[in-house]
Amino acid sequence: MSELLTKTAYQQLAQGLKLPTQAIVNGEPYVAACGATFSTSNPATGEVLAQLPACDAQDVDVAVAAARAAFDDGRWSRQHPTARKHVLLRLAELMEANAHELAVMESLDSGKTVFDTQTVDVPETIHCLRWHAEAIDKIYDQVAPASNQHMAMVVREPIGVVGLVLPWNFPLLMLAWKIGPALAAGCSLVVKPAAETSLTALRVAQLALEAGVPAGVLNVITGSGSAVGEPIGRHMDVDAVSFTGSTATGRRFLKYAAESNLKEVVLELGGKNPCIVMDDVTDLDAVAAHIVNGSFWNMGQNCSAISRLIVHKDVKQALLQKVFKLADAWRVGDPLDPEHRVGPLVSPAHFAKVKSFLGTGEKVLYGGKTSDERYVEPTILDIEHNGVRHAREEIFGPILAVLTVESLQEAVAIANDTEYGLTASVFTANGTRALRAARAIKAGTVTINAFGEGDSTTPFGGYKQSGFGGRDKSVHAHDQYTQLKTIWLDLTDNEAANI
Numbered sequence: 454m455s456e457l458l459t460k461t462a463y464q465q466l467a468q469g470l471k472l473p474t475q476a477i478v479n480g481e482p483y484v485a486a487c488g489a490t491f492s493t494s495n496p497a498t499g500e501v502l503a504q505l506p507a508c509d510a511q512d513v514d515v516a517v518a519a520a521r522a523a524f525d526d527g528r529w530s531r532q533h534p535t536a537r538k539h540v541l542l543r544l545a546e547l548m549e550a551n552a553h554e555l556a557v558m559e560s561l562d563s564g565k566t567v568f569d570t571q572t573v574d575v576p577e578t579i580h581c582l583r584w585h586a587e588a589i590d591k592i593y594d595q596v597a598p599a600s601n602q603h604m605a606m607v608v609r610e611p612i613g614v615v616g617l618v619l620p621w622n623f624p625l626l627m628l629a630w631k632i633g634p635a636l637a638a639g640c641s642l643v644v645k646p647a648a649e650t651s652l653t654a655l656r657v658a659q660l661a662l663e664a665g666v667p668a669g670v671l672n673v674i675t676g677s678g679s680a681v682g683e684p685i686g687r688h689m690d691v692d693a694v695s696f697t698g699s700t701a702t703g704r705r706f707l708k709y710a711a712e713s714n715l716k717e718v719v720l721e722l723g724g725k726n727p728c729i730v731m732d733d734v735t736d737l738d739a740v741a742a743h744i745v746n747g748s749f750w751n752m753g754q755n756c757s758a759i760s761r762l763i764v765h766k767d768v769k770q771a772l773l774q775k776v777f778k779l780a781d782a783w784r785v786g787d788p789l790d791p792e793h794r795v796g797p798l799v800s801p802a803h804f805a806k807v808k809s810f811l812g813t814g815e816k817v818l819y820g821g822k823t824s825d826e827r828y829v830e831p832t833i834l835d836i837e838h839n840g841v842r843h844a845r846e847e848i849f850g851p852i853l854a855v856l857t858v859e860s861l862q863e864a865v866a867i868a869n870d871t872e873y874g875l876t877a878s879v880f881t882a883n884g885t886r887a888l889r890a891a892r893a894i895k896a897g898t899v900t901i902n903a904f905g906e907g908d909s910t911t912p913f914g915g916y917k918q919s920g921f922g923g924r925d926k927s928v929h930a931h932d933q934y935t936q937l938k939t940i941w942l943d944l945t946d947n948e949a950a951n952i
């Protein structure tokens with residue numbers, strides 16, 4: 454499936470797509486009770502793609518009630534884990550059968566290049582669902598140490614009704630990071646995709662019903678953060694919320710929980726991720742390839758993007774020359790052209806935010822131009838010190854800030870001089886220095902001689918203001934959708950005293 458098609462083939466697929474126009478509640482197409490709609494448009498052209506229900510608090514009530522009924526009657530929550538596994542594997546199969554359609558829909562709705570959606574987003578989404586499906590009937594509960602007169606069991610139970618509030622930068626993949634473990638665990642869900650990018654979540658919900666996920670278990674309601682996200686966060690019958698997005702909005706979910714039912718809150722938030730390159734690196738070509746990919750992939754709209762290159766002065770010029778050369782190959786333009794690696798930013802508002810970091814007096818080493826009020830070309834800026842805005846704020850665009858250092862100690866200090874702590878990378882030929890730096894950097898993921906987020910087996914989440922309450926991915930992701938129950942048995946029995 455990850456073999457790319459031609460631009461013409463993608464354009465034809467785009468023209469023939471049947472786009473969802475309704476939310477899904479209790480297994481049925483659903484329109485907002487108030488009847489309102491909003492439009493979702495193509496970031497590459499501005500063309501309106503579809504009208505979607507502009508749901509609000511009363512629709513959240515309906516969706517939560519459906520999820521609660523489904524959870525309580527056990528139609529999913531009490532199925533054998535192996536039965537849930539088979540349904541989720543069927544969902545993955547259906548997604549695979551519809552992979553080109555999903556890749557094009559994701560590209561049209563978000564501006565992501567079809568190169569990315571087809572080679573990364575869609576296959577990684579399918580893989581993620583399969584991984585959690587396969588894990589769920591291999592996770593054991595525990596028997597705690599106890600006296601001969603007692604037995605102490607520690608069992609996991611699905612947490613209940615879960616609200617999932619999603620971002621626009623990886624609509625399918627963030628959906629999978631959350632519904633994979635949540636459905637595997639047996640929870641019932643109310644999903645709110647970002648208003649800008651709701652189409653693929655709706656399509657996945659349709660496929661989930663076809664795969665056999667019972668009605669009411671996977672509800673997807675569309676609308677804005679204030680109209681749908683906040684009522685989910687404040688709902689008295691939602692047991693947990695898992696959120697990915699900005700630190701500012703994440704903070705609000707803690708407030709919502711505190712002011713409602715103290716629901717569990719898991720937050721996966723922003724980053725200002727450092728990439729340290731020391732003077733002993735031997736393969737500058739490989740380092741440069743990681744930097745270009747880490748900084749510009751998905752137009753830098755990635756919470757784990759490399760956004761601060763902290764490079765040793767003795768290797769800076771040679772490395773940057775290689776980075777520039779590789780970045781030259783990242784063609785900017787129509788995201789449905791598989792030759793293009795950089796598409797438009799997700800929305801005019803986001804374009805304006807990213808553009809505000811350009812033309813501010815910083816020395817432009819590479820790029821720096823914008824076009825059509827939609828596209829920002831890969832850009833590299835020389836930054837004097839870590840105090841400037843470009844080094845402190847999450848830009849979420851294809852703009853890399855370069856800081857120059859003279860030692861690893863200085864590099865680690867700068868890496869840690871941020872309110873964020875999501876990911877970091879360290880490039881050095883010295884294994885001991887690499888591991889010492891990895892230990893010293895306060896971030897949830899540190900990669901050595903590579904850019905990345907690990908894989909399905911590794912937890913993802915942030916230190917400091919990059920995260921709260923849990924992790925996505927890996928078996929640890931199941932923790933946020935389950936709770937532990939102790940079952941204590943008193944085995945004292947006079948008749949059986951001698952056994």
Ligand SMILES: NC(=O)C1=CN([C@@H]2O[C@H](COP(=O)(O)OP(=O)(O)OC[C@H]3O[C@@H](n4cnc5c(N)ncnc54)[C@H](OP(=O)(O)O)[C@@H]3O)[C@@H](O)[C@H]2O)C=CC1
Pocket residue numbers: 618619620621622645646647648649676677678679681682683686697698699700702703705721722723724755756803806847848849
């Ligand atoms: N960590 C990450 O992966 C992401 C980080 N960001 C960062 O955040 C910045 C702003 O992007 P933005 O899209 O506004 O991010 P938000 O964090 O505001 O949006 C993420 C999700 O939260 C929803 N939301 C927004 N406001 C509220 C609210 N008051 N209560 C409940 N839910 C809410 C949004 O809904 P809706 O959009 O439909 O209104 C969306 O579904 C970006 O420039 C980037 O720096 C953004 C996205 C992902």
Ligand SMILES: CCCCCC/C=C/C(=O)O
Pocket residue numbers: 573577620622623626627697698721754755756757906
């Ligand atoms: C193939 C792995 C993609 C990981 C993307 C991680 C981004 C998370 C985010 O921006 O929230």
